[in-house]
Amino acid sequence: MSYAVSVAGVPSPLYPNWCISSTNNIPSPLNAEDPHRILKATVRNPGYKWRLVIAYDGTHYAGWQFQQSPPTIQCIVEQSLIRVTKLERKDLQLVGASRTDAGVHAWGQVAHFITPFNYDTLEGIHAALNGLLPSDIRVREISPAVPDFHARFSAKSKIYHYKIYNDAIMDPFQRHYAYHSTYKLNTAVMKVAAKHFIGRHDFSAFANASRNNRIPDPVKTIFRFDVIEMGALLQLEVEGSGFLYRQVRNMVALLLHIGKEAIPPDVVPMILATRDRKELAKYALSAQPHGLCLVSIKYNEEHLWPPSGCPKTSFGRHHNISKCKLPFY
Structure with a gap:
């Protein structure tokens, strides 16, 4: 049975290789320049994999596949990831599920990237990415992914x-x-x-x-x-x-x-x-390419299970007014 990538609420299996030992579960100090907090990973962890669901208007881009000029979606997303994670492109290993052509749009493009550290929440990095991305590209979801997940080959x-x-x-x-x-x-x-x-x-x-x-x-x-x-x-x-x-x-x-x-x-x-x-x-x-849109990608259920010890999927966050700013009469 296969499921669309946006399926949420699947029970989490025990995945020991992704757990962080209690002795290393010490959050790093919150950096004013960083919109997120990082948890130190143990030596036995080769890395953490993260799944993105991305929507974009492809009108002004030369497709998904990486090239710097003219700009592509992958290039723009990588630039934002590099600024937010402080990692190099070769370390992130960003991979997209579909190499959409120039002018083609997407509502449900899926990609994954890797970090050597875990996050205690994904809302911060989610907000930071969308804050850096141009308005015609948006990350709709960020979620932890099991090591076996591959955006392209698992589809x-x-x-x-x-x-x-x-x-x-x-x-x-x-x-x-x-x-x-x-x-x-x-x-x-x-x-x-x-x-x-x-x-x-x-x-x-x-x-x-x-x-x-x-x-x-x-x-x-x-x-x-x-x-x-x-x-x-x-x-x-x-x-x-x-x-x-x-x-x-x-x-x-x-x-x-x-x-x-x-x-x-x-x-x-x-x-x-x-x-x-x-x-x-x-x-x-x-x-013509502009009529085409990648709507969604489906994966097997086991590839969407969230690893234990990792944060919940981020679908973005709403802002609330904490107190009334109008004077009482």
Whole structure:
């Protein structure tokens, strides 16, 4: 059974390797420049792993993967982590679950990083990170993670949404987050075509050439592919075991042409069978990135168990007025 990463309240197992001995449970003095307190870790602890759930507007970024110019989400998050933890980039070992492209958004990107010390609370570091990050990037959650957890390799499935605004005039408030189609789309045939993607297939025909030297496994499983109508807005929701480079945008591009009734729905299994990207290029190019959003990532239950001896998940904190500042009359 798999669970979304934001699941909370799972019972904590006994995990001795993460416990801090009572002789070392002495908090360091609170530094005025530090927004958090650190507990000294014992020598037997190789490090502590922390899971982040991150939301971002990808409009002004060159994707997730680290590069300094133009800026990426990973680069900006690392800069903030370095300032808050006082650690070097090589020590943090920040890893993201999905390498989203330039212009692609996320509501549920997951990442993990490592520190040589434990925290007694995560609310301070959470507030400090969001205070340093630009307003279009936000850490939604911080939680302790078991050593076996890996943001990328532990993922069981990923959910992406692609939004299409299907009207003659574009809603200006949707322009950064939905693709504008002035063609009236036939959603019925799009739904028929989307069902052809469901199941275990070789998606070589729907993958652009990878930007690195790794050769990914082209066989992926699509658990669902829904076309949801919300007035002028169409939301394409796809959940899969994993996705190849630009696979989702390529699938959406083909569905758009099918929705225009330029090609029939049964072209999908025909293109899949060829395992040839050049065959898809005869019908469609990749859909624009700004309509795509990484919504959530699911993991097995045991990977979300909080280790013993570590603080609770931080979902952020609200500020309260401690006393009335208005005079009484």
